[in-house]
Amino acid sequence: MMQILDLRNKIGDSSLKTMGLGRPINDDRDLEKTVIKILNKVKDRGDKAIKSFTKLLDEVTIKKLQVSPQEIQEADGLVSEELKQAIKLAASNIRKFHEAQVLKSTPIQMTTGVECWSKSVAINRVGLYIPAGSAPLFSSLLMLGIPAVIAGCEQIVLCTPPDKNGKVHPAILFTASLIGLTSIYKCGGAQAIAGMAYGTESIPWVHKIFGPGNRFVTMAKQLVQKDGISIDMPAGPTELLVYADKDANPVYVAADLLSQAEHGADSQVVLVSYSESVLRNVKLELDKQLETLPRKEIAEKSLPNSKAVLVLDDEEAMKLINAYAPEHLILNCANADALAEKVINAGSVFLGNYSPESAGDYATGTNHVLPTNGYAKSYSGVSVDSFVKKISYQKLTEEGLKNIGPAIELMAAAEGLEGHKRAVTYRINK
DSSP: OOEEEEOTTTOSSSOTTTTTOOOOOOOOHHHHHHHHHHHHHHHHHTHHHHHHHHHHHSOOOOSOSBOOHHHHHHHHTTSOHHHHHHHHHHHHHHHHHHHTTOOOOOOEEEETTEEEEEEEEEOSEEEEEOOOSSSOOHHHHHHHHHHHHHHTOSEEEEEEOOOTTSOOOHHHHHHHHHHTOOEEEEOOHHHHHHHHHHOOSSSOOOSEEEOOOOHHHHHHHHHHGGGTOEESOOOOSOEEEEEEOTTOOHHHHHHHHHHHHTTOTTOEEEEEESOHHHHHHHHHHHHHHHTTOTTHHHHHHHGGGOEEEEOSSHHHHHHHHHHHOOSEEEEESTTHHHHHTTOOSOSEEEESTTOOHHHHHHTSSSOOOOOOTTGGGTOOOOOGGGGEEEEEEEEEOHHHHHHHHHHHHHHHHHTTOHHHHHHHHHHHTO
């Protein structure tokens, strides 16, 4: 179960590992070799390789990789009306939140005769990977597909594993249809990443790949970058840190911790508090709730990776939080709004007693595809910006070049780049 660490007066410049808060580490050398073989086979044999891996790994024979319009239509009748309405509500909020991220390009007058501006241009071809093994993550499809559509991506390719009957989960197909996606392929694992990275007879190749997945998927995404394919962000197991004060409800806190622990055996959850009684009570509640959790076996395996940390006060807690840089952060405390201003490293923050992390996973509107493994120190979660490139423009008149030309000439000469200088000099001396 969760180990309790007393870090009062010990949080400073020490590494997380030294403090006992290191992330779970896997030796990926053998995994990398396996994934390289998968990537190479898909490169060489295309659809045949993907179908072969699907039969071997997913234990299903697929005749045609692309999902047909008939299958999409059939899926609509297999999703309950209640779930459809829930997905539509979430989609509406996600669309509203992400539409607000679209910025208009406004030219800036730098000086007389010199005008600069930037323009957001959608990435032409993007690939979305949506897991569907132990949990069909149609919510992740909302989080990726909606901003891709808002950005204006010309081609959006979706790969997701089939079930034992060779079908894609109906909720995933309903969600894809709701968003307007039609290029859907029955393909999972590293082979799906390879298909989108290199293209096959059926699957179009893309410029950038998005989406969560297991260690094979994560490794495949990292490896295809060497071939010039961009990915959304470095990814690792999901994680949650909860900071709870003396008035936090142990039932709520334990439920939040288990909501992430049930994701996978390598997930990590961290509870931080200045109250020893809170740590004890949450630990007791964890044991109680775990007994009735359907994914108990998975959560049980993740809890040994997890920690309950005793700190001195709010100040120590914030130092620890920013050093850990959690993917998800819940501030379950009376002064949550004030402490939120001190957060500098986190993927997504949830404030107060009634803001469970699962709200952000599904329906508040924020994106749940977030940096893990400490990457929140330098990466943001997925947004509309993830699906665009920013191109800068400048336009100079003759007067404008005369205004800034001497400065350019001096700088170019100082760097020893006479060609740069002459490109200005010839124009000024015309």
